Every structure is written in structure tokens, then in C-alpha cells.
Amino acid sequence: MQMFHSARLKLTLFYVFVIFLISSVFSVAIYRVLSHELDRGLRLQRLRIERPDRVLNPDLPLFLYPADTQILRDELTRIRLNLILIDAAIVLVSGIAGYFLAGRTLAPIEEMVDEQKRFIADASHELRTPLTVLKTESEVALRDTKLDLSQAKNQIKSNLEEVAKLQSLSDHLLTLSRYEDISLSLDMRKIKLQEILEKAKGNVLLLAKKKRIQIKIESTRVEVSGEEVSLIELFTIFMDNAVKYSPLGSNVLVKVKTEGKKATVQIKDNGIGIKASDLPYIFNRFYRADMSREKNKVGGYGLGLPIAKSIVEYYHGKIDVISSPGKGTIFTISLPF
Numbered sequence: 001m002q003m004f005h006s007a008r009l010k011l012t013l014f015y016v017f018v019i020f021l022i023s024s025v026f027s028v029a030i031y032r033v034l035s036h037e038l039d040r041g042l043r044l045q046r047l048r049i050e051r052p053d054r055v056l057n058p059d060l061p062l063f064l065y066p067a068d069t070q071i072l073r074d075e076l077t078r079i080r081l082n083l084i085l086i087d088a089a090i091v092l093v094s095g096i097a098g099y100f101l102a103g104r105t106l107a108p109i110e111e112m113v114d115e116q117k118r119f120i121a122d123a124s125h126e127l128r129t130p131l132t133v134l135k136t137e138s139e140v141a142l143r144d145t146k147l148d149l150s151q152a153k154n155q156i157k158s159n160l161e162e163v164a165k166l167q168s169l170s171d172h173l174l175t176l177s178r179y180e181d182i183s184l185s186l187d188m189r190k191i192k193l194q195e196i197l198e199k200a201k202g203n204v205l206l207l208a209k210k211k212r213i214q215i216k217i218e219s220t221r222v223e224v225s226g227e228e229v230s231l232i233e234l235f236t237i238f239m240d241n242a243v244k245y246s247p248l249g250s251n252v253l254v255k256v257k258t259e260g261k262k263a264t265v266q267i268k269d270n271g272i273g274i275k276a277s278d279l280p281y282i283f284n285r286f287y288r289a290d291m292s293r294e295k296n297k298v299g300g301y302g303l304g305l306p307i308a309k310s311i312v313e314y315y316h317g318k319i320d321v322i323s324s325p326g327k328g329t330i331f332t333i334s335l336p337f
Contacts, residue, residue: 015098122286130162172303179310186227194219200235219256245271274323
């Protein structure tokens with residue numbers, strides 16, 4: 001990207017300029033100290049030769065012969081040349097190192113900007129579909145001179161469905177933004193995990209009944225430190241996915257156990273599974289595997305798992321996933337006590 005390349009060059013020049021200033025200051029100081037010491041050394045040498053009685057007091061004025069002065073000038077010239085060469089080498093090395101460090105400094109910013117651009121592009125794409133449907137259907141209805149009350153109601157109903165999709169998308173985006181906010185501070189307290197899971201189950205129970213899917217929770221008395229709303233939202237996402245991608249009449253098993261200083265919640269389904277090639281990307285925003293979109297026509301915007309990941313990261317937890325196409329998926333969420 002041209003903007004970051006230009007910024008990298010500017011930052012490199014700034015690094016080099018600062019190092020050049022520091023090097024120049026030290027070079028001037030070194031030159032002055034060495035010139036003083038050389039002058040003093042020549043005077044001491046002349047004293048030892050001509051006035052041994054004054055060696056104990058060398059600061060007394062003493063005339064230097066032209067030969068001594070020439071020697072001093074030659075030595076100072078060599079010192080200046082060496083200092084210039086050293087400064088040039090320092091500037092060259094600092095330029096190379098500065099360019100590398102500038103790249104390392106700007107890399108996270110460039111990555112963040114690229115991610116933001118992708119996010120805006122993906123969000124715009126997701127918004128475009130329902131908006132296009134709304135616009136097209138409304139224009140067709142307005143041009144229909146024979147539109148009756150029943151048709152108008154159906155049209156309004158269809159428009160409301162698209163509005164609901166837009167509202168769902170905006171709610172997910174706001175939720176994701178909330179949990180990715182580094183200044184977020186939740187009201188933490190000890191919560192019984194069993195109660196959290198039961199409430200999350202209640203949120204997906206209607207969909208589970210429609211698909212005749214049983215959600216079984218096997219839990220022990222485990223408490224974790226957390227905030228109720230966020231934890232319910234976390235496990236609702238995983239249970240909702242498990243139900244959506246499972247066949248009719250199947251089971252979803254939720255197991256709770258402790259491992260060291262962490263509580264683990266395992267959510268297992270017998271659904272369509274996830275291809276190995278898709279697993280590295282399932283927590284990316286707006287990512288939806290082709291298998292889930294085309295074969296099962298499951299709705300959604302690909303924001304559920306990114307939200308879940310943000311919540312788990314807030315709690316300094318971990319998510320593991322094991323899946324195989326046609327054999328189901330197992331999500332394991334680890335949370336500290």
C-alpha cells in the first residue's frame with residue numbers, strides 16, 4: 001500500500017535523523033576531548049625534554065614548536081576523518097535497521113487498517129442484499145396499478161422480514177464491537193455454570209423443538225468468574241449453531257467438567273460438520289463455509305463465532321474445535337474459575 005510505504009520511509013528518515021543527531025553530539029564531544037588530550041600530551045612531552053623541573057606543573061604556558069603544532073593538526077585531521085567515517089557507518093546501519101523497525105512498527109497498524117477495510121466491505125455486502133430486496137419489491141409494488149389490500153399486506157410482511165434481517169445484522173455488529181472494545185469492563189462475579197447453560201438452552205429451545213432436537217446438559221457444580229449476560233450469549237451462540245446444523249430428530253450434548261484451574265464446556269452435535277479447509281477461518285467475521293450455505297441453507301451473517309471468540313478472549317479463555325464432515329462438530333470452551 002502506497003500510504004504505508006510512504007509512512008515507512010518517513011519513519012525511517014526520522015529514526016536516521018535522531019540517530020545522526022545523537023552520533024554527531026558524541027562525535028563533537030569525543031573530538032574536543034581528544035584534541036585537548038593530544039595538546040596536553042604534546043606539551044608534557046616538550047616539558048620533559050626542555051624543562052624537567054616543570055613537569056610537576058604542566059599547566060604553565062609553554063611554547064609549542066611548529067613541528068609539534070603540525071603533528072597536532074595531522075592527528076586531529078585523522079581523528080576528524082575517522083569520526084566522519086564512523087558517523088557515516090552509523091547512519092548507514094541505522095538506515096537499514098530503521099527501515100526494518102519502521103516496517104515492524106507499522107505492520108500491526110497496516111493489518112488493522114486492512115482488516116477494517118475488509119470489515120467495511122463485508123458489512124456493506126451483507127447490507128446490500130436486504131436493502132436491494134426492499135428497494136426492488138417496493139418499486140414493483142408501487143408500479144402495480146392493480147395491487148390489492150392482500151397483496152399490499154404480503155408486501156409489507158416481506159419488507160418487515162428484510163428489516164428484521166437488517167436489525168439482526170446491526171445488533172450483531174454492535175455486539176461484536178462491544179466485546180472487541182479494549183476499554184470494556186464487565187461486572188464480574190461468581191456464577192453457577194449450570195444456570196448459565198440452562199438459560200442459554202432456553203434461548204434456542206423453540207428452534208430445537210421445531211427440528212425435534214434434544215439438548216442434553218451434563219453438568220457438575222461448577223462456578224466461574226464472569227458476567228451473566230455475556231456468558232449466556234456465549235453459550236447461546238454455540239447451542240444455536242449446534243441446533244441449526246444438526247439433522248432433524250438428533251441430539252446435542254453439553255458436558256461440563258473441570259481441568260486444573262479451568263472449567264470446560266463441551267458442546268457436541270451430530271450435524272454436517274466442518275471441512276478441514278474451513279476450520280482456520282470459522283472465527284473470521286462474515287465467514288460462512290460453503291457447505292453450510294448451499295446444502296443446508298442456514299441463515300446468518302457469520303458473526304456468531306467471532307462474537308463468541310471475542311467473549312472468550314475477554315475472559316482469557318480458549319476455544320478448541322474438532323469436526324469432520326458428516327460426523328458432527330465438538331466445540332470445547334475453557335474458562336478460568
